[in-house]
Amino acid sequence: MPMQRKKIGKEELRKIVEMCTAIEAKGLNPFLADVEDLVTVIKEYFPEWEKPDELCLDAEALNKIATIIKLQSEWLKNRATSLYADPFLIEEKIHTLSVDEVASIFLESWHPVVELEQISLHSLSESLRYWNSLLPLDERWKSIGFEEKETQTATREEMIEQRVLSGEAFSGKLESLWGELKRKAGGVGKVRYWDFVMSDTYEGTIERAYLTSFLVTYRYATLEIHPLEEEIFIRPFEKLLSTRESEQLISVPIPIAYEEWVQWRERLGASSGKHIMQ
């Protein structure tokens, strides 16, 4: 390698180190550094370095680029937080606020309908004119055509049967399904999702899948997805986890098409040697 080229190479590496140090020290936008270009420069000269001081300079430049990549990641995360606030981030932010701060924010966002400036002499005279023009209550109800209705009665059980009322607290349903999941998961600690939600009827399966989604959302259990094997397992937690412990929340849509449900039932029936009535 000609000495001149080697000198230029060292100069390039020093420039990289200086630029990265300046970005880091001054808190500049780390995307000002084009990492791909910098790595190309390092690659270009790397095979030529022989002496320890040359190799050290090369390592230093690479280390500085790694720092820039880290800064880019943090910068992106920070920007994403300030531009987009999802429920998780909002919850995190609320947790960091003191009670006084939360109360102040609520008060600032509360706008009573009647404000002082709305009560003017003009609006008061308008209100009085409107009030005086109203018919007495008895006459008003006649024109509206108020009709008295006879009230029927129904028992709580009838209302539960009609699904107007719920027979059991939702949290109670979740707790009992969680207990069932823990029993079925047994020593292995997990059970196939479809084996767990499958019921004798399609409606029953939908209901179990619906409740299971709450078990996962509210951290009674978690899903284990094996995309290659196309298997989904559900793994119960021994105790209810706080949602704050969760690192990252993602949504997993699981469709339950009727046709697929029929096939699943047939497969399950065949494997257990039972005939399943549809």
Place this chain on the structure above:
Amino acid sequence: MAFLLALQQHVQSPFRAVDEYDIHMDPKNREVIANLLTSSLRGSNAQYLIITPNQMFFKGRETHIITVQNIEGSSVIREVV
């Protein structure tokens, strides 16, 4: 709802009406808020008139339930006894 209930503690009126407060809640939160509403009234003389289109479950006997259903074009009002 927490803010609304906090404000209600300083309201003198014995009757309060809340319309469809739970429309955007999932069933678990709906239940939590329903319990919070009833427990906030314990020991006070106030009553709430709550209107909800959702299936509900209120614990305890201090709840009076009236259902209004549109059956063949006319409103059928039933009191749950």
